[in-house]
Amino acid sequence: MKYQIRGGIRQRGLASSAERQIETMTASFVTVPLSDRAEDVTPLVAVGDFVYVGTKLSDPPSGTPAHASASGTVVSTEDHLLADGSAVPAVRIESDGQMTPDPSLAPCRTKLSETPPEQLLDMIRSAGIKAAPFGDSLAARIAAAGENPDLIVSAFDDDPMIHFAHALLRTHAKAIVGGAKILLRACGARSARFAVCADDTKACFFVKEAIGDSRYLTLCPVERTYPASHPTVLSALFAGEDSDPLVVTAEECLAVYRAFAAGEPMTQRVLSLGGRAVKEPCTVRVPIGMSISEILSGVRLRRTPNLVLTGGVMNGRSAALADVPVEKATAAILAFGHSRIPCHPYLEPTCIGCGRCADVCPVGLAPGAIFRALEKDDRAEAERIGLASCISCGACAFVCPGTVNVSARLAEAKRTFSVEKNAGEEVPDETN
Numbered sequence: 001m002k003y004q005i006r007g008g009i010r011q012r013g014l015a016s017s018a019e020r021q022i023e024t025m026t027a028s029f030v031t032v033p034l035s036d037r038a039e040d041v042t043p044l045v046a047v048g049d050f051v052y053v054g055t056k057l058s059d060p061p062s063g064t065p066a067h068a069s070a071s072g073t074v075v076s077t078e079d080h081l082l083a084d085g086s087a088v089p090a091v092r093i094e095s096d097g098q099m100t101p102d103p104s105l106a107p108c109r110t111k112l113s114e115t116p117p118e119q120l121l122d123m124i125r126s127a128g129i130k131a132a133p134f135g136d137s138l139a140a141r142i143a144a145a146g147e148n149p150d151l152i153v154s155a156f157d158d159d160p161m162i163h164f165a166h167a168l169l170r171t172h173a174k175a176i177v178g179g180a181k182i183l184l185r186a187c188g189a190r191s192a193r194f195a196v197c198a199d200d201t202k203a204c205f206f207v208k209e210a211i212g213d214s215r216y217l218t219l220c221p222v223e224r225t226y227p228a229s230h231p232t233v234l235s236a237l238f239a240g241e242d243s244d245p246l247v248v249t250a251e252e253c254l255a256v257y258r259a260f261a262a263g264e265p266m267t268q269r270v271l272s273l274g275g276r277a278v279k280e281p282c283t284v285r286v287p288i289g290m291s292i293s294e295i296l297s298g299v300r301l302r303r304t305p306n307l308v309l310t311g312g313v314m315n316g317r318s319a320a321l322a323d324v325p326v327e328k329a330t331a332a333i334l335a336f337g338h339s340r341i342p343c344h345p346y347l348e349p350t351c352i353g354c355g356r357c358a359d360v361c362p363v364g365l366a367p368g369a370i371f372r373a374l375e376k377d378d379r380a381e382a383e384r385i386g387l388a389s390c391i392s393c394g395a396c397a398f399v400c401p402g403t404v405n406v407s408a409r410l411a412e413a414k415r416t417f418s419v420e421k422n423a424g425e426e427v428p429d430e431t432n
Contacts (some may be wrong), residue, residue, distance in 0.1 A: 008225035030289030034058040034089040052102035064137040065128040069267040069287035070095040083310040105263040120186035127259040145246040151189040155250040156197035158226040159312030167283040173206035179253030227393035275334035305335035315394040349404040357396035367396040
């Protein structure tokens with residue numbers, strides 16, 4: 001049985017790079033963000049300290065721990081710019097080229113069946129596991145999932161230029177399934193579904209072989225349609241009426257397995273490297289904090305890139321600075337020889353009321369109608385017809401014949417209304 005989401009944009013076939021082996025890159029410097037937002041985070045290391053791969057750099061009480069992704073010497077502990085332009089605390093490390101693991105890292109000493117769920121949850125939090133497209137860490141999402149959730153493993157790529165999940169399943173299917181089994185025990189999940197691209201027969205074979213005869217794990221082939229891998233869309237596709245599933249990625253499952261089997265925190269990121277300026281698109285494994293410029297210098301380019309996106313071609317961010325570091329949520333680096341995002345021409349954008357955006361919306365909205373309400377400054381109407389439910393996938397902008405970036409306009413309105421709402425909340429009186 002193949003699953004098909006509502007609406008969306010059908011992707012035909014797989015990129016040839018999905019068949020290639022994952023290439024490993026090393027960095028001369030890494031700049032590891034201690035947080036993904038501007039907040040006060042105290043680094044656990046100082047300039048001049050020597051660190052190993054996996055050495056803990058920060059451990060905020062309400063955030064995600066950060067770890068060194070290269071062995072070497074700390075050269076600075078200052079704020080650094082991310083791809084979205086925000087400045088966050090970061091630790092810069094000059095690599096010694098050895099990638100020596102921290103001697104304190106150790107695997108779990110008990111069998112999975114004998115390990116208490118609380119110990120597994122603490123291990124997941126300490127490992128700092130977090131991956132695209134989620135805003136929160138894996139530990140935070142588990143805590144918010146409630147008791148005995150169904151587990152959905154998003155193990156496929158739906159963006160036309162992203163393909164790292166396919167490469168992961170070809171090389172690490174058993175470890176990914178092993179990580180899902182650990183998550184089943186950690187969060188008390190009743191079952192796990194593996195959403196794998198139906199077109200990727202090799203990935204389906206490897207996952208099915210790794211699952212074996214398990215009664216709690218199921219392979220679920222999904223038609224490769226954007227944005228089928230989005231957590232909200234996958235939840236609607238598989239969840240029952242009284243179910244609130246926990247959606248995780250294949251890379252998060254792999255990170256959980258490595259944390260349990262080897263004590264390794266999340267220090268690396270597997271991502272797609274492509275775009276029309278890249279001669280041979282590929283899948284690479286890089287240390288978190290490696291700069292985009294150093295990554296691009298390690299591949300053959302057709303031309304000097306004028307536009308670099310971190311993330312997919314559908315909703316990626318433009319990286320304005322060459323030394324922007326790879327983050328835990330960076331799924332791809334796409335380089336283009338022009339300065340325009342391929343799917344958004346921006347040539348005198350005009351809504352013509354054709355309704356194509358409604359046809360492809362995976363959550364059943366009428367984005368054009370919301371856009372027109374916003375253009376009339378009718379906030380109440382925009383919210384009434386579903387503005388808050390928009391997941392900002394960009395499918396509406398991709399198909400718009402009037403070249404309107406509908407998704408960006410709706411996302412901007414959501415941010416503005418959220419800021420206004422927060423500013424309008426009364427400050428509690430703490431004087432009494």
